[in-house]
Amino acid sequence: MYSISDMKPSEKKLMMGNLAFARGIIEAGASFASGYPGTPSSEIIEALAQNASKTGMYVEWSINEKTALETAAAASFANQRSVCVMKQNGVNVASDFLLHLSYSGTRGGLILIVCDDPGALSSVNEGESRHFAKMLEIPLLEPSDFQEAKDIVKQAFELSEHLKSIVMIRSVTRLSHASGIVEAKDSLNHKTDPYFHHSGFILDPETGPIMSTPVTYRHQLMEKRMEECQSFFNDSKINRYFGPEDPELVIITSSVDFLYSMEAIQELGLENKTGILKLVLTNPLPEKLINQFFLKTDSILFTEQVLPFIEEGVKNIYADNYNLDKKIKFYGKKSGHIPQTGETDTNIIINALSKIFDLKYSNSDENYDKKVIETAFSNVTPGREMTFCPGCPHRASYFHLNNAIKLDNSDGFICGDIGCYTLGMLPSGYSTLKTIHSMGSGTGIASGFGSLKKYGFNQTVLSVCGDSTFFHSGIPPLINAVHNQSSLTMIILDNSGTAMTGFQPHPGEKNTACGCEGMPVMIEEICRACGAKTHVLDPFNYDECQQKIPEIITQDNVNVIILKHPCALSPQRKNKKYYEIEIDHDKCLGNKCGCFNFCTKIFKCPALYLNTVTKKPEIDKTLCAGCGFCADICFHNAIIKKAAVNE
Amino acid sequence: MNNSSNTNQNIIITGVGGQGNVTLARLIGESVINDNKYITIGETFGASQRGGSVMSHLRIGNSKIYSPVIPLKKADLIIGLEPVETLRVLISYGNPEIITVSNKKPIIPANVLSGEAEYPLIENLEEKINYLSKKTIIENFTEIGIKDGHHLLSNSIISGVVSGLKIISGFNEKNFTATISKYYFGKTLEKNIAAFLKGFKMAEIY
Numbered sequence A: 001m002y003s004i005s006d007m008k009p010s011e012k013k014l015m016m017g018n019l020a021f022a023r024g025i026i027e028a029g030a031s032f033a034s035g036y037p038g039t040p041s042s043e044i045i046e047a048l049a050q051n052a053s054k055t056g057m058y059v060e061w062s063i064n065e066k067t068a069l070e071t072a073a074a075a076s077f078a079n080q081r082s083v084c085v086m087k088q089n090g091v092n093v094a095s096d097f098l099l100h101l102s103y104s105g106t107r108g109g110l111i112l113i114v115c116d117d118p119g120a121l122s123s124v125n126e127g128e129s130r131h132f133a134k135m136l137e138i139p140l141l142e143p144s145d146f147q148e149a150k151d152i153v154k155q156a157f158e159l160s161e162h163l164k165s166i167v168m169i170r171s172v173t174r175l176s177h178a179s180g181i182v183e184a185k186d187s188l189n190h191k192t193d194p195y196f197h198h199s200g201f202i203l204d205p206e207t208g209p210i211m212s213t214p215v216t217y218r219h220q221l222m223e224k225r226m227e228e229c230q231s232f233f234n235d236s237k238i239n240r241y242f243g244p245e246d247p248e249l250v251i252i253t254s255s256v257d258f259l260y261s262m263e264a265i266q267e268l269g270l271e272n273k274t275g276i277l278k279l280v281l282t283n284p285l286p287e288k289l290i291n292q293f294f295l296k297t298d299s300i301l302f303t304e305q306v307l308p309f310i311e312e313g314v315k316n317i318y319a320d321n322y323n324l325d326k327k328i329k330f331y332g333k334k335s336g337h338i339p340q341t342g343e344t345d346t347n348i349i350i351n352a353l354s355k356i357f358d359l360k361y362s363n364s365d366e367n368y369d370k371k372v373i374e375t376a377f378s379n380v381t382p383g384r385e386m387t388f389c390p391g392c393p394h395r396a397s398y399f400h401l402n403n404a405i406k407l408d409n410s411d412g413f414i415c416g417d418i419g420c421y422t423l424g425m426l427p428s429g430y431s432t433l434k435t436i437h438s439m440g441s442g443t444g445i446a447s448g449f450g451s452l453k454k455y456g457f458n459q460t461v462l463s464v465c466g467d468s469t470f471f472h473s474g475i476p477p478l479i480n481a482v483h484n485q486s487s488l489t490m491i492i493l494d495n496s497g498t499a500m501t502g503f504q505p506h507p508g509e510k511n512t513a514c515g516c517e518g519m520p521v522m523i524e525e526i527c528r529a530c531g532a533k534t535h536v537l538d539p540f541n542y543d544e545c546q547q548k549i550p551e552i553i554t555q556d557n558v559n560v561i562i563l564k565h566p567c568a569l570s571p572q573r574k575n576k577k578y579y580e581i582e583i584d585h586d587k588c589l590g591n592k593c594g595c596f597n598f599c600t601k602i603f604k605c606p607a608l609y610l611n612t613v614t615k616k617p618e619i620d621k622t623l624c625a626g627c628g629f630c631a632d633i634c635f636h637n638a639i640i641k642k643a644a645v646n647e
Numbered sequence B: 001m002n003n004s005s006n007t008n009q010n011i012i013i014t015g016v017g018g019q020g021n022v023t024l025a026r027l028i029g030e031s032v033i034n035d036n037k038y039i040t041i042g043e044t045f046g047a048s049q050r051g052g053s054v055m056s057h058l059r060i061g062n063s064k065i066y067s068p069v070i071p072l073k074k075a076d077l078i079i080g081l082e083p084v085e086t087l088r089v090l091i092s093y094g095n096p097e098i099i100t101v102s103n104k105k106p107i108i109p110a111n112v113l114s115g116e117a118e119y120p121l122i123e124n125l126e127e128k129i130n131y132l133s134k135k136t137i138i139e140n141f142t143e144i145g146i147k148d149g150h151h152l153l154s155n156s157i158i159s160g161v162v163s164g165l166k167i168i169s170g171f172n173e174k175n176f177t178a179t180i181s182k183y184y185f186g187k188t189l190e191k192n193i194a195a196f197l198k199g200f201k202m203a204e205i206y
Helices: A017-027 A042-050 A065-077 A088-104 A130-136 A146-163 A215-232 A257-268 A287-296 A309-319 A346-357 A366-376 A393-408 A420-425 A441-455 A467-483 A523-530 A542-553 A598-602 A629-633 B021-035 B083-093 B122-132 B141-148 B151-164 B173-180 B186-205
Strands: A012-016 A032-035 A058-061 A082-087 A110-116 A167-172 A178-183 A240-242 A249-253 A274-278 A281-283 A299-303 A329-331 A413-416 A433-436 A461-466 A488-494 A533-537 A558-564 A579-583 A608-611 A616-619 A639-643 B009-016 B038-043 B053-061 B077-080 B099-103 B135-139
Touching: A012 A017, A012 B021, A017 A042, A017 A110, A017 A146, A017 A167, A017 A178, A032 A042, A032 A065, A042 A058, A058 A065, A065 A082, A065 A088, A065 A110, A082 A088, A088 A110, A088 A130, A088 A215, A110 A146, A130 A167, A130 A281, A130 A309, A146 A167, A146 A178, A146 A215, A178 B021, A249 A257, A249 A287, A249 A309, A249 A346, A257 A274, A257 A299, A257 A346, A274 A287, A281 A309, A287 A309, A299 A309, A299 A346, A309 A329, A366 B083, A366 B122, A393 A413, A393 A420, A393 A461, A393 A488, A393 A542, A393 A558, A393 A629, A413 A420, A413 A441, A420 A433, A420 A461, A433 A441, A441 A461, A441 A467, A441 A488, A461 A467, A467 A488, A467 A523, A467 A558, A488 A523, A523 A533, A523 A558, A533 A542, A542 A558, A542 A629, A579 A616, A579 A629, A598 A608, A598 A629, A629 A639, B009 B021, B009 B083, B021 B038, B021 B053, B021 B151, B021 B173, B053 B083, B077 B083, B077 B151, B083 B099, B083 B122, B099 B122, B099 B151, B122 B135, B135 B186, B141 B151, B141 B186, B151 B173, B151 B186, B173 B186
Parallel strands: A032 A058, A032 A082, A082 A110, A110 A167, A249 A274, A249 A299, A299 A329, A413 A433, A413 A461, A461 A488, A488 A558, A533 A558, B009 B077, B077 B099, B099 B135
Antiparallel strands: A012 A178, A178 B038, A240 A274, A579 A639, A608 A616, B009 B053, B038 B053
């Protein structure tokens, strides 16, 4: 794997959008980077951490996004260029600090890179981070391709230093997780000695203390800052028009929608009629530039991901044009030409343009379409929902939890949150998760349910939370439950790392982001110190879990069970089997056993399937991770596990 | 699909999370980078490693490529690592000119394990894949890989087949070897190159 810090000026590489951002951060000479992992943002900090020994950059995975932003802000206060990275949900977590930071201002360039996930391709929401920029009055930049993702970083630092404000860059999954050709530039040496000047006059931005008061004074500065921000890019070509001089229609767009819009125009052959105004600065919107287009065209189409952010902003600017004696026809999410939910793509924009220009677009062959419809309706493509990987400790954990809840017979349930273990809501987790919200919220909700006992609420309440999530936001609700004498069992599914996003270390680990030694903070000790009765079990220890979990969950007050076993894909387990699994076809009675194919039908490990001819299970050796759990659940001991020999 | 120099090619690599789909897209992309001006890869990461359907969109060409996502019905080549996934992608992205290279080895979805759905007969799947493709190469590449030492060699065999079809400009033995040498060493590298050559020869029969 090549290293992004080794690239020479004008060298070109096929690069993922997130690596382009990381290269941009290195080129801009940043000295501090922090973040909390979350798809589709994680690769930025990962790449910076991998290159830290060469670049000398300080890189950390912080405990959560709010703390990440606070640490990055401190570096800025000490006159360093610093960057903070998170996914869209993270901005919600960091927003309290972000509001105050918007008032207090910054010193060294400070950038917040947020990766949104339109269509929720790997999220449990498609939240819009752009509205935070508007609400908190900070500049927002949206790069539209891979090269721009890299190049915008340096400009964002310059803008941040010019305005003394944090600058937000918004990416989306299709930019962060897609790849294209990126050309490198020289890396700047921007290193200065870190020093925090704090003894000057209270209003001196260079030497005074840094705070959000006096509030109205600072708020006025923020307003001025937003005006200045527009003129900063006046001469720059980052907001750019592509198309004919007198377009019938102008598409106003940003981010990857620029790419989709270009392709749609090309596909429909509308190059002579339609132009595209690509905006990179989307908060504040460049008013002067946009006003020119009210004179240039009669029709405007907005293409953007998720909410009508640019659309509403441009309509606002239009409404301020009192002297404009012209009516513009607007198309977009409000008119129904572009959906307001889910991802947009080239096809959606093709449809919108076809509707506006009354074109009959077809790229299909009638005969072929018939064949496709015939095939689609012939029932040969069963759906494929996500499932726990073979050998996943979560499948074993949910197996125990489901059994314990069923045995308890009080219509108990589990409150969950975000991680691989969210799949507990699906059949592969026995559909045991009944609430799913933000990080750590399962335990907060469980705390509330548990406090309803005084009104006769008698359902057993459990919560699940991952190890990284425990540190992120699982501790306050646990303390809340203990202090208020709620009744619940918090299950911590500890698989030794932030597994879902690629095994980034968390405070419970021995190493930090850059592979340096860190001080591990023990989950078990924290839970005990909080006053919860705490148990540590291995989910692959079938007998112990089957015996103890049903007992623990019925005990009053707050219990914690840490179900601890490394992820099957973790570096310590990947490609290493504990057991070789065989089916004893003499012992296995198949569907004559009375177990109703329990191992395949109920346990549902992808590596264990039913042979439809023999009606007996088979092991798919290309998938089996050798955890041995299926051998423990067979009523007839017909699944045999033998110690595996690993190379 | 044709080989003319200014035609962009749309390739979809599809399969199940954990099959090496994303790596394969990157491997082909990096192998042909010097022979082509523009390349994009759009990766559907969400379900990777968690047993869901995964697709990578690889677009290669000499004229500007905008979207990293291939529009519906616009694929030129489908590389399928799992037959149901191959068919699923053909239904959405297929057209009369499409060429399909697919593995025949099934990975059973959870809803089939639970008995809510049925996995189609392989013969039936093969017939439908042929029905929607102009040209098809469908084999149990996993089985061939296992015989040669590891089931995951299947992806290098498939790469060889694709190279042997000579439809991606610049995707040849030399470029493949140069790229895969960055990721694998020693015996693993040798086995993968041998697997590639085996695939390359297989394509000659078609």
